Amino acid sequence: MKEMARVIDKKNGQSLVRIVRSxxxxxxxEKCVLGAEQSHELDEIDVLVNDPLDAEVGSMVELEMxxxxxxxxxxxxxLLPLAAIIAGYFAGSSLLSVFALADEMAGIIGSAxxxxxxxxxxRFVDKKAGAKSYFHxxxxxxxxxxxxxxxx
Numbered sequence: 060m061k062e063m064a065r066v067i068d069k070k071n072g073q074s075l076v077r078i079v080r081s082x083x084x085x086x087x088x089e090k091c092v093l094g095a096e097q098s099h100e101l102d103e104i105d106v107l108v109n110d111p112l113d114a115e116v117g118s119m120v121e122l123e124m125x126x127x128x129x130x131x132x133x134x135x136x137x138l139l140p141l142a143a144i145i146a147g148y149f150a151g152s153s154l155l156s157v158f159a160l161a162d163e164m165a166g167i168i169g170s171a172x173x174x175x176x177x178x179x180x181x182r183f184v185d186k187k188a189g190a191k192s193y194f195h196x197x198x199x200x201x202x203x204x205x206x207x208x209x210x211x
Contacts, residue, residue, distance in 0.1 A: 060129060062122045063202070066114045067105065074110040074198065076120065077103050109197040121200040128194045135184060140177040147173020 064076035080102040106122075114120050151169015152162045160168070188194045 060124050060126075061199075062196070064106070064108075064120055064122050066110075066116050066118050066120060069110070069116060070107070072110060073107050073192075073195070074114055074120075075105055076108055076122065076198075077105050078122070079103050107195060109192050109195050112198050112201055114198055114201050119202040120198045121202055122196040123199045124196040132188075132194070135181060139181065140174055143173035143177035144170045145173075147171070147176075 062078050064078040066074045067077050068075035108122055112120075147169040148166040149169070151172065152166035155165035155168055156162055158165075
């Protein structure tokens with residue numbers, strides 16, 4: 060996964076870069092139904108990235124993030140809540156049925172609890188992973204102004 064960004068600050072061997080976010084909408088020729096100003100296409104995000112090339116502030120750079128961290132993150136974000144809902148249903152129906160609740164109601168309560176616990180766990184993992192450089196994108200190339208391109 061590659062992105063273009065501009066370096067806006069330097070911090071301890073890392074750079075703070077500003078990425079103009081893009082979505083699938085920028086490949087569409089149809090008129091946008093989300094509004095005339097199309098603000099969903101103009102979002103910028105500031106990200107702390109590893110900078111082995113020591114890029115200067117103001118320079119355009121190309122960023123890349125490895126496939127393993129992206130796949131691991133996607134696995135956690137998409138599959139963990141689903142697994143927690145399913146496990147919560149069965150745990151709730153077996154543990155909460157002692158309180159004279161119907162199995163279905165106990166399962167629904169367990170599913171909701173599992174869903175909420177999965178998000179609490181994801182928040183904890185996000186804090187821990189954010190501190191590790193393994194999950195940070197890396198500057199792979201400094202781009203001069205003549206080379207700046209944006210994929211369409």
